[in-house]
Amino acid sequence: MNKRKEMVAGYAMIAPAILLYLMVGLVTLLFSIWIAFQHVNAGSLISSAKFAGFDNFKDFLWGGDSVATGMFFSAIKNNLIIAASLIVIVIPLSLVLAVLLQNIRWFAKGFRTIFLIPMVTASVAIFYVWQGIYDPAGALNTTLSAFGLDALVAKNGWLGEINTALPAIIAQTCWGAIPATLILYVAGLQSVDTHLYESADIDGATALQKLLHITWPVLRPITAIAVIMTINGAMQIFDNIWLMTKGGPAGSTQVVNVLVYQDAFASGKLSRANAMGWTVFLVTFLFSLISLKALRSKT
Amino acid sequence: MSNKSLKQITIMAVLIVWSAICLYPLLWMIGASLKNSQEVMQSYSLFPSETWHWGIFVDVWNKLKFFKYFTNSVNVTFFTLIGVNFIYSLGAFAFAKLDFPGKTAIFYGFLAMMFVPGITILIPLYLTEYYLGILNSHLGLILPMVNGAGPFAMFLFRNYFHSIPHEIYESAKLEGSGLFRIWWRIYFPLSLPAVATITIMNFLGSWNTLVLPMVMLTNKDLFTLPLAVMLLDSGVFRQWNVLMAGSLISIAPVILVFFFMQKYYIQGLSSGAIKS
Amino acid sequence: MKKSGTQFKWITIALCFILVFTLAACGEKKAANAGSENTENSEKSENNTENVNPKSDVKLTMWGFKVAFDPGFKAVADEFKKRTDVTVETQIITPDDAYNQKVQAAATVNDLPDLYLYWNGPAAGSFDGTAYEWSQELNANPEWKNSFFPSALAGQTVAQANIDEWQKDEKISQWLKDRKVDEIFGLPIDVGTFYTIYGNAKLLKEAGVPTDAPATVEEWIERMKMVKEKTGKAGFVFSGKTDSVYENWMANFQDYMKNGEESFTKLMNREGNMSDQQHLQQLKFIEDLAKAKLFPDGMVNLDIDQSDQLFARGDAAYSLGGTFTFANFSALGMKSEDVISFRVPAYAGSVKPDVTAVPFGLVQLIVNNKKKHVKEAVDFVKFLTSEEGMVLYANAAFDIPSVNVQDKSKLHPAIESMLSSLSMEDNWWSQNGPIRDKVFTNPEWRKFHELKQKVLLGSLTAEDAAKSFDGTVAKEKANEKK
Incomplete structure (x- = not known):
């Protein structure tokens, strides 16, 4: 009797979410999957689509279009490089900053507000600002030569050279991504019960013991969230790259979503764009599952 | 004693350096908006060399019809936030505390949606909205944004509910409280830190969102602020000072809200500490 | 005591939110509809005061992507309204990327406006029969047809080379495969050249x-x-x-x-x-x-x-x-x-x-064949591409017209001098667009x-x-x- 009541209540409680999901989410996704298996090109209507089987996937996975295949795999590689760099940079740095914020005695609130600014200013304009910073005559090059580091100056601008463009994009992405992770850690650290620290002090626990037994259990789920958010963010990265480099120079910052956008709206290959999108979805999903498993087992 | 203050000074130094990195682009925007249209293209100095053109803000304010677009943005953002927080807190409670068939499968199916690439589904979403009749309306922005924020909100809420000691749930049940009541009176108030985090994140997302309204809205009267800023960028060439001033105006409310949200955020956190 | 007080407050606030949410969600569409009705009404009454006998109350919508062109279309639309009482309202969507997104999306659900601009090319932006086909109309009026610069019209005309390409491409829609030589799905409004x-x-x-x-x-x-x-x-x-x-x-x-x-x-x-x-x-x-x-x-x-x-x-x-x-x-x-x-x-x-x-057409205007007021839209394009319409457009948009305006003195001196520096004689290069366009395909x-x-x-x-x-x-x- 009770079980049944619980079941009804459970379904009732998830009903609004599921309803919305069915209404705007699922229908859209099914549409998108359907399109991925059809031929729909620019200047044509969806209603005149033709069944394509795996043709669209073949185009960029097995050399059906050799250029697209090459670009797709180098784009995936770049996405993975970005994801790995973000995990290695953003998560530790955010944690360190969050811990420092907790330990500073003056102006902690002020610092926290300032640290969130990159997130607050996240708009199209900020990407133009970064473009200016990376310009051949921009702030970064000027600062470097002012410190006598002329060897490090990127002559064509940081976004204009094949080996500096991706690092420059990653640096900018980290800058924008740190606040969201930082805020998670700040929230996590503050929800750690301070009484536990006090009683641990009485028991004579070391700092490391406190970290492992009190802080980490709270931070672990948060880290899992942060890692998944970061992976997902890196796989879906688009705005900053589209506005700053369009994937160039010479494909050095090419990522999958830029290819998807070019196919869907510039060259009018809507079907291939959807097929590509779903492929990335699978890659991201698998990648996230693996990292989730890894974080879980590392208790 | 001196060891402690040395430590404080080191921390302070690190935080100040990071603050500078965080602030520099914003200062650059302010500086660029105060230059005249010639200087802004020619020099990369942080602030204008001669006159500071404060008048640009007045010009842009008038051109932008700020208040109208502001109201639109508030409208869209507000309802998105309400939707996200209530719908997914309730759902997460069911996933965290109740037992029903298919629970795990539904939950993970729901989470998987987080990885669906937004750009890919733009045209399919347009089709869906067309058939729902919500194209060219604010509802057509709110619903997909709420739905898009769903997986992460659900995930976060469920995690928080798991971290709340199970005894609270048991004792409330023994007292004879209904399940909705337990969620509403105990779990929702206890999860305010999660509410704050989700609110902050989605506030930004929905306030700054550009591509979605660009495709879904045609009627200028419904435009949100970022779209209005794009209208400023539609001349023969890009007027950096105008664009930067417009962006600053559109960002200003976010910064203000953030300033106040911090307080609320800390309150939410302290109420979360009751859990022991 | 205190605890239940805050709970009550919470529930009240939440209930208010939910109420407002539902109300706003339901009310919004109605409000939007009411708004548009109001403007229509007010415009109608305006018409009534202007003209004692309104000939028409048709309102056409046109999408464009170039801010600089808008004054040109407005000038033509004003004149067109004086004569026929048909209103043409222009809407500019920028930048180009956004415009393209919007048109592609709208096309999929037949939601395109009565008239829309598109980049030049044979059957470009025609969306499987959405675009009105002009060749009969043009052939019925040779004087009008010949007033276009040949290279401008040629860039819009379906050629055998296009058809060969489409026949070869398995992915392309049946509609495109069924195209015939000499069909034209949009009229050029301006000319220009790179190089x-x-x-x-x-x-x-x-x-x-x-x-x-x-x-x-x-x-x-x-x-x-x-x-x-x-x-x-x-x-x-x-x-x-x-x-x-x-x-x-x-x-x-x-x-x-x-x-x-x-x-x-x-x-x-x-x-x-x-x-x-x-x-x-x-x-x-x-x-x-x-x-x-x-x-x-x-x-x-x-x-x-x-x-x-x-x-x-x-x-x-x-x-x-x-x-x-x-x-x-x-x-x-x-x-x-x-x-x-x-x-x-x-x-x-x-x-x-x-x-x-040789200059070729850069931008074309397409009439949506699936809308109610195709005839009025066709009339508007005819007026725009008449000598009079083109002069109005070119001078206000500062664009080189696609029609060989006979009385050059009516054109702005700068446009006239640009025009005189261009040679309009067709050559191999201007006639072989499909070969050049492989750069894009x-x-x-x-x-x-x-x-x-x-x-x-x-x-x-x-x-x-x-x-x-x-x-x-x-x-x-x-x-x-x-």
């Missing part, structure tokens, strides 16, 4: 370089070198970030001049090799200029806008553009006497060094953009880049045969 080099006269004089057109590319490069030597400024700038600017605005035309139509066609049809001496100059030019440091630093990451700006502020002696670029320079504050222009120079020993760059040219950027940055030699291009062509050709 234009602009020079900064001030900078050239400062370096002691003649301000006339150089006879060959080789001579032109020498002039750039002199500028670099004397002033330290870059010789030549174009957008290295936007694909196809160099390819489509300059290199392909030069290749055609150098080798003639047969060799050029072979290259485009995957039968020639980029690494052959006759075509290698397409990449060699980039390599030579990069080695001599004649490009500005960071050119690889410049947009078209940014490239124009760099030239306008005097940081490069020459810039690549089209007839439409000149207006940008004056908007950027350059004096017209400081700007010189000439056709892209030919290489020494070219087969056809004197080909004129064939994947190897997507690869070319990347290779070009590598050569520009010195990480690849022109020869290796050309070999890589040929390798891609070979792969694509193998795919084609399957």
